[in-house]
Amino acid sequence: MARSFRGGVHPDDQKRYTAAKAIEVAPLPDKVVIPTRQHIGAPCLPIVKVGDLVKKGQVIAEAQAFVASPVHASISGKVASIGEYPHPVFGFCQAITIENDGADEWVEGLPLNRDWRSMDSNEIKEIIHQAGIVGMGGATFPTHVKLAPPQEKPIDTFILNGAECEPYLTADHRVMLEYAERVITGMLITMKVLAVKQGYIGIEENKPDALSVMRQAAEDSGIKVVALKTKYPQGAEKTLIKVIADREVPSGGLPMDVGVVVQNVGTVVAVADAVEKGLPLIERVTTVTGGAIAEPKNLLLRIGMTFAQAIELAGGFKEEPAKLIMGGPMMGMAQCSVDIPVIKGTSGILALSQADINEGEERPCIRCGRCVDACPMGLVPSMLSILGERGLYEAAKEQYDLLDCVECGSCVYTCPAKRNIVHYVKLSKARNAALTAKK
Amino acid sequence: MTEAKFEVGKLSVSASPHIRCDESIAKIMWMVNLALTPAALFSIYRFGLPALTIMAICIIAAVVTEYAIQKWQGKPVTINDGSACLTGLLLAMNIPSTLPWYMPVFGSVIAIAVAKHTMGGLGFNIFNPALVGRAVLLASWPVAMTKWPTMQSHVDGLTSATPLGILKLQGYAKLVEVFGDKMTMYKSLFIGSRSGSMGETAALLLILGGIFLIYRGYIKWQVPVVMIGTVGVLTALFGQDPLLHMMSGGLILGAFFMATDMVTIPITVKGQVVFAAGAGALTVLIRLLGGYPEGVCYAILLMNAVTPLIDRGIKPRKFGARR
Numbered sequence: 001m002a003r004s005f006r007g008g009v010h011p012d013d014q015k016r017y018t019a020a021k022a023i024e025v026a027p028l029p030d031k032v033v034i035p036t037r038q039h040i041g042a043p044c045l046p047i048v049k050v051g052d053l054v055k056k057g058q059v060i061a062e063a064q065a066f067v068a069s070p071v072h073a074s075i076s077g078k079v080a081s082i083g084e085y086p087h088p089v090f091g092f093c094q095a096i097t098i099e100n101d102g103a104d105e106w107v108e109g110l111p112l113n114r115d116w117r118s119m120d121s122n123e124i125k126e127i128i129h130q131a132g133i134v135g136m137g138g139a140t141f142p143t144h145v146k147l148a149p150p151q152e153k154p155i156d157t158f159i160l161n162g163a164e165c166e167p168y169l170t171a172d173h174r175v176m177l178e179y180a181e182r183v184i185t186g187m188l189i190t191m192k193v194l195a196v197k198q199g200y201i202g203i204e205e206n207k208p209d210a211l212s213v214m215r216q217a218a219e220d221s222g223i224k225v226v227a228l229k230t231k232y233p234q235g236a237e238k239t240l241i242k243v244i245a246d247r248e249v250p251s252g253g254l255p256m257d258v259g260v261v262v263q264n265v266g267t268v269v270a271v272a273d274a275v276e277k278g279l280p281l282i283e284r285v286t287t288v289t290g291g292a293i294a295e296p297k298n299l300l301l302r303i304g305m306t307f308a309q310a311i312e313l314a315g316g317f318k319e320e321p322a323k324l325i326m327g328g329p330m331m332g333m334a335q336c337s338v339d340i341p342v343i344k345g346t347s348g349i350l351a352l353s354q355a356d357i358n359e360g361e362e363r364p365c366i367r368c369g370r371c372v373d374a375c376p377m378g379l380v381p382s383m384l385s386i387l388g389e390r391g392l393y394e395a396a397k398e399q400y401d402l403l404d405c406v407e408c409g410s411c412v413y414t415c416p417a418k419r420n421i422v423h424y425v426k427l428s429k430a431r432n433a434a435l436t437a438k439k
Numbered sequence: 440m441t442e443a444k445f446e447v448g449k450l451s452v453s454a455s456p457h458i459r460c461d462e463s464i465a466k467i468m469w470m471v472n473l474a475l476t477p478a479a480l481f482s483i484y485r486f487g488l489p490a491l492t493i494m495a496i497c498i499i500a501a502v503v504t505e506y507a508i509q510k511w512q513g514k515p516v517t518i519n520d521g522s523a524c525l526t527g528l529l530l531a532m533n534i535p536s537t538l539p540w541y542m543p544v545f546g547s548v549i550a551i552a553v554a555k556h557t558m559g560g561l562g563f564n565i566f567n568p569a570l571v572g573r574a575v576l577l578a579s580w581p582v583a584m585t586k587w588p589t590m591q592s593h594v595d596g597l598t599s600a601t602p603l604g605i606l607k608l609q610g611y612a613k614l615v616e617v618f619g620d621k622m623t624m625y626k627s628l629f630i631g632s633r634s635g636s637m638g639e640t641a642a643l644l645l646i647l648g649g650i651f652l653i654y655r656g657y658i659k660w661q662v663p664v665v666m667i668g669t670v671g672v673l674t675a676l677f678g679q680d681p682l683l684h685m686m687s688g689g690l691i692l693g694a695f696f697m698a699t700d701m702v703t704i705p706i707t708v709k710g711q712v713v714f715a716a717g718a719g720a721l722t723v724l725i726r727l728l729g730g731y732p733e734g735v736c737y738a739i740l741l742m743n744a745v746t747p748l749i750d751r752g753i754k755p756r757k758f759g760a761r762r
Contacts, residue, residue, distance in 0.1 A: 364562035409456030423454035
């Protein structure tokens with residue numbers, strides 16, 4: 001019996017376009033544009049100058065704070081420019097453009113061949129930090145911070161998130177199928193850092209091949225592979241922890257408050273590569289798909305390639321895209337241009353056609369309650385939208401638990417009045433933050 | 440890869456999510472209209488051409504009123520979404536087929552103009568518009584509103600009281616006598632061969648329509664079950680015939696189609712259960728102690744009034760709430 005949680009929705013998973021397609025290594029681009037900020041936290045400072053020659057894997061921007069991850073060159077070549085560039089999450093951000101010299105040479109000494117079993121926890125954490133690893137599911141929170149919970153929060157369970165509940169995306173799915181051993185290695189390394197014995201891998205039932213491959217790979221490792229019901233947002237941290245460990249992250253709390261750390265599949269593979277081979281995070285698997293893409297694919301892309309290049313590799317557009325999204329269709333971010341660099345959190349590049357998005361005119365709430373039924377957090381989304389629409393931001397926070405909203409979008413998906421509830425939630429959160437800052 | 444290249448035109452940028460389900464307000468409203476159709480057709484069969492005429496008058500008056508108001512206010516006209524049609528149809532189901540034409544017109548205008556649009560239109564009304572229309576008609580023309588075609592025939596224009604009317608004025612024994620025996624009475628109530636408002640007589644078809652809506656997920660089964668159940672339990676406690684009470688009057692129509700009107704009832708299932716129990720209890724109170732033989736309409740309207748209060752008090756359990 002696959003396990004489930006309260007609420008959620010069942011959009012068509014749309015994974016048929018790419019689920020059976022093996023990961024293709026993208027040819028190297030002429031140039032890459034690498035933003036100095038690819039994580040949640042403080043921006044990095046460039047340590048190269050225009051004209052410098054850099055090698056693949058060389059640090060080009062250094063972290064200035066604990067909650068920050070350094071950025072590395074993803075190709076070898078010459079630094080062509082450093083300046084403001086469009087960014088998929090932050091609008092505009094400083095970015096370093098590197099012109100490819102075609103050599104694709106590693107920085108000296110790489111790759112290495114190390115045995116993680118002989119390393120201690122702090123050593124591994126430092127490697128993870130220096131390798132610039134962040135959460136690759138899309139949130140891009142620096143991994144070394146997540147792996148260093150404060151002493152008073154003992155961790156006893158590690159959960160690997162292989163749910164991939166976002167429709168369309170198959171990057172994690174393919175990584176589990178093709179790099180199963182790396183996934184298990186990365187997971188064991190992570191568990192060693194956290195000193196936890198209990199490890200689970202949660203995978204939605206719509207990926208039976210991944211379930212069996214991971215079960216096989218996890219044999220003798222003590223790691224348990226759990227089949228999860230295919231329901232969005234099964235892969236949201238809180239619902240995943242509830243379903244697998246039967247623990248509820250308290251309102252306003254973090255997974256570590258219930259002794260759990262969750263990581264994405266891609267992240268632990270990056271951990272394995274960093275710890276065993278010394279390789280920093282300079283490439284990732286991204287699903288390029290959607291109704292407007294001619295040949296949807298799973299591509300291994302270097303960080304800093306543009307969406308336009310990735311889309312070209314997937315056959316280009318077969319019709320005019322209505323929306324271009326980084327990430328999945330439920331929580332991804334809409335982009336205004338194809339001239340945007342791939343970053344560490346780019347799990348998907350989605351070009352949706354008009355038919356895919358099924359947009360309608362926003363109408364008043366008819367109180368049908370479908371959003372209440374769909375909300376995995378037990379909120380009343382209709383009220384959040386109404387209060388946000390009327391500018392009653394504080395009421396939304398104080399009376400309707402605005403800050404507990406995880407913005408999964410289940411309510412908007414299910415709303416017959418086509419209300420942009422998540423929009424109002426984001427707006428209300430921002431306004432409340434501004435109010436708090438003022439006080 | 441040299442095939443026609445598509446220009447990246449205007450990309451729509453908005454907050455997530457970027458996909459939506461196929462439901463819409465219009466779809467829901469037309470589905471509710473559809474669910475009422477079997478009972479409506481049956482009432483045309485039972486009460487003849489006048490029933491069809493009244494239904495048409497109610498629906499047309501409701502739709503025209505909505506159109507006129509939205510035009511006048513310069514708002515987008517939404518008569519295609521089925522909600523005005525539904526209000527007209529529900530009003531028709533709640534009144535006798537013997538009314539002169541201007542009364543249903545008046546009822547529809549009140550329902551749409553006053554109950555719905557003075558509140559701000561769809562989604563903002565506190566009271567069920569069709570029931571407000573009915574209540575105003577009952578207050579304005581009490582005699583016409585309480586004369587129904589006889590149970591036996593619909594051709595001679597004879598009128599008679601409803602089963603609940605007979606029960607109120609002449610007692611239970613007389614009521615059973617009118618039908619012949621108890622089993623015949625239950626059967627008549629269930630299949631609809633009795634007098635009453637146009638849409639309320641055919642329990643069976645109303646229940647089937649309601650089950651369709653439950654199956655589609657538009658209404659919660661708890662509402663009709665709790666409301667009808669409350670009436671059954673309370674009437675039994677007071678020594679009345681619960682089966683008679685559960686199947687007569689407008690209870691089944693009200694429980695499946697008006698106590699489930701999403702706009703005017705609580706938004707959580709728990710709140711809806713409270714609403715339904717309250718509506719059931721008020722119905723019994725009015726039927727047994729009040730001056731009227733029937734109380735479903737007022738019971739639901741009274742509970743509509745406390746809906747905001749119920750919603751304030753009963754919220755879903757928040758994930759991660761400290762216990």
